[in-house]
Amino acid sequence: MKKIILSCLSLCAMSSLAFAGGDIVPDVKPVVMEEVLSGNPSMAVGLKVGTLGLGLDISKSITQKLNLRLNVNGATYTTTDTQEGIEYDFDLELVTAGLLLDYYPMDNEFRVSAGAYYNGNEFTLDAKASGGTYTIGGNTYDARGVSLKGLVDFDELAPYIGIGWGNSTKKAGWGFSVDLGVMYHGEPNVDLTAVCDPTLVAGGTGTCATINTDVVTEEQDLLNELSDYKLYPVVSVGVTYTF
Numbered sequence: 001m002k003k004i005i006l007s008c009l010s011l012c013a014m015s016s017l018a019f020a021g022g023d024i025v026p027d028v029k030p031v032v033m034e035e036v037l038s039g040n041p042s043m044a045v046g047l048k049v050g051t052l053g054l055g056l057d058i059s060k061s062i063t064q065k066l067n068l069r070l071n072v073n074g075a076t077y078t079t080t081d082t083q084e085g086i087e088y089d090f091d092l093e094l095v096t097a098g099l100l101l102d103y104y105p106m107d108n109e110f111r112v113s114a115g116a117y118y119n120g121n122e123f124t125l126d127a128k129a130s131g132g133t134y135t136i137g138g139n140t141y142d143a144r145g146v147s148l149k150g151l152v153d154f155d156e157l158a159p160y161i162g163i164g165w166g167n168s169t170k171k172a173g174w175g176f177s178v179d180l181g182v183m184y185h186g187e188p189n190v191d192l193t194a195v196c197d198p199t200l201v202a203g204g205t206g207t208c209a210t211i212n213t214d215v216v217t218e219e220q221d222l223l224n225e226l227s228d229y230k231l232y233p234v235v236s237v238g239v240t241y242t243f
Contacts, residue, residue, distance in 0.1 A: 050236025
């Protein structure tokens, strides 16, 4: 689970205001408010890949040094790992959507980014029996009639801060981008559930009751192990196109 490590849903639209001269001055061109703000605004889209999965950026300039960026990402990943003596199949689902401000402090493409994500990242656990048994909460049980599943998720609102390279709205055409930052997704929520069939396990309902008690211990052990991982690393590279 340490390997897996394991943030807002907003759409931003900016409108243009224009005015035109009357019959007295028929050749006056419309004045776009965005041009007053940023001088030469533009919009860009980007495709990226990174620790949040496959991503899409939509960027819009606000001023010469400030861009507004909508970023959405997603991916699925499956692996196997052993935790607290139990081997689990992990199915990781990455789903994030963020609204970020990109600030360019210098006359180049270096940027400082901040904002927040809707964080739908989570992973499910499905325990695998070892030698026909499970060891749960320090006790060993016959795997017949017993299954152990779980869900781990995080805070839905996740603040983000980072740095990067690439000003996709600066000039038309293709560009390159890099992002490096962290998303604070808080302490994980861990939910383990044992399904026990008393007609198949030795000891019947008494054994099932004991298993459910041991699952609470196992759940707390997993929570303690993950409690230090409140930050999720965000690293990505991509290409952009400016209109």
